[in-house]
Amino acid sequence: MPDASDPTERTFEDTLDRLEDIVDTLEDDAPSLDxxxxAYEEGVALANECLDRLDEAEQRVSELSID
Known part of the structure; x- marks a missing residue:
């Protein structure tokens, strides 16, 4: 079974779902400052991970389009 805490084992969709959960928590539940x-730190890391994966996908599509 994939380890959801390991970015290499997590799907893009799982990463995005976790990011959305964090945003919902920050907007709705008003957690303590700490x-x-x-949550914000985790969210930034997840957002960067999503952006990296999208960049990789865009590069792959570009390479396939050239061929």
């Missing part, structure tokens, strides 16, 4: 900072 919890909010931890």
């Amino acid at each position: 919890e909010a900072l931890d």
